[in-house]
Amino acid sequence: MAVLDIRTFPDPMLTQQCSEVQEVDDELRELAADMADTMYEAPGIGLAAPQVGRPIRMIVFDCEEDEARGNHQVLLNPRVVDQDGEQVFNEGCLSVPDYTCDVKRAERVTVTGTDLEGQPVEIEADGLLAVCLQHEIDHLSGTLFIDRISQLKRSLYRKRRMKQIRREAS
Ligand code: K1U
Ligand code: ZN
Numbered sequence: 371m372a373v374l375d376i377r378t379f380p381d382p383m384l385t386q387q388c389s390e391v392q393e394v395d396d397e398l399r400e401l402a403a404d405m406a407d408t409m410y411e412a413p414g415i416g417l418a419a420p421q422v423g424r425p426i427r428m429i430v431f432d433c434e435e436d437e438a439r440g441n442h443q444v445l446l447n448p449r450v451v452d453q454d455g456e457q458v459f460n461e462g463c464l465s466v467p468d469y470t471c472d473v474k475r476a477e478r479v480t481v482t483g484t485d486l487e488g489q490p491v492e493i494e495a496d497g498l499l500a501v502c503l504q505h506e507i508d509h510l511s512g513t514l515f516i517d518r519i520s521q522l523k524r525s526l527y528r529k530r531r532m533k534q535i536r537r538e539a540s
Contacts, residue, residue: 409442
């Protein structure tokens with residue numbers, strides 16, 4: 371069990387296209403468990419492998435609340451295969467410190483992938499789970515939620531973040 375460091379904007383790891391997971395071995399199972407520990411510790415409702423410095427297509431998530439939390443799911447090579455509707459959700463990201471913003475996404479998605487046993491998984495999601503899955507799958511293509519907001523808001527956030535980084539370094 372280990373809590374990993376979470377990469378934060380503007381770490382170049384967060385803009386990488388991640389590669390498909392080809393095989394499940396002990397190292398991958400350990401990384402998945404460490405990602406779950408990291409997500410619960412943060413706390414967060416999801417986490418993608420590039421956020422902990424591994425550019426591979428693996429996500430963990432748990433969108434339950436309070437005592438119902440603790441049964442996370444791991445998805446390898448997740449893909450949105452169907453979507454419809456529209457919703458706006460005020461998103462945050464463990465890799466984008468001190469910022470939230472409304473983001474428009476699909477209301478319902480069907481996501482496919484495999485689990486750590488290599489079994490195919492299909493999830494039909496709406497509401498928060500749909501937002502979370504879209505957000506985490508975006509990470510695997512190097513896309514952050516701030517890439518889905520206006521250029522003006524993104525540039526204001528970037529300036530504030532760079533100032534924060536300079537302040538922390540001095
Ligand atoms: O990917 C990440 O950085 C995790 C992120 C996922 C996410 C948040 C909001 C909308 C979509 C996806 C987070 O979990 S940020 C923290 C958060 O939203 C939260 C934390 C504890 C309880 C409830 C929410
Ligand atoms: Zn995120």
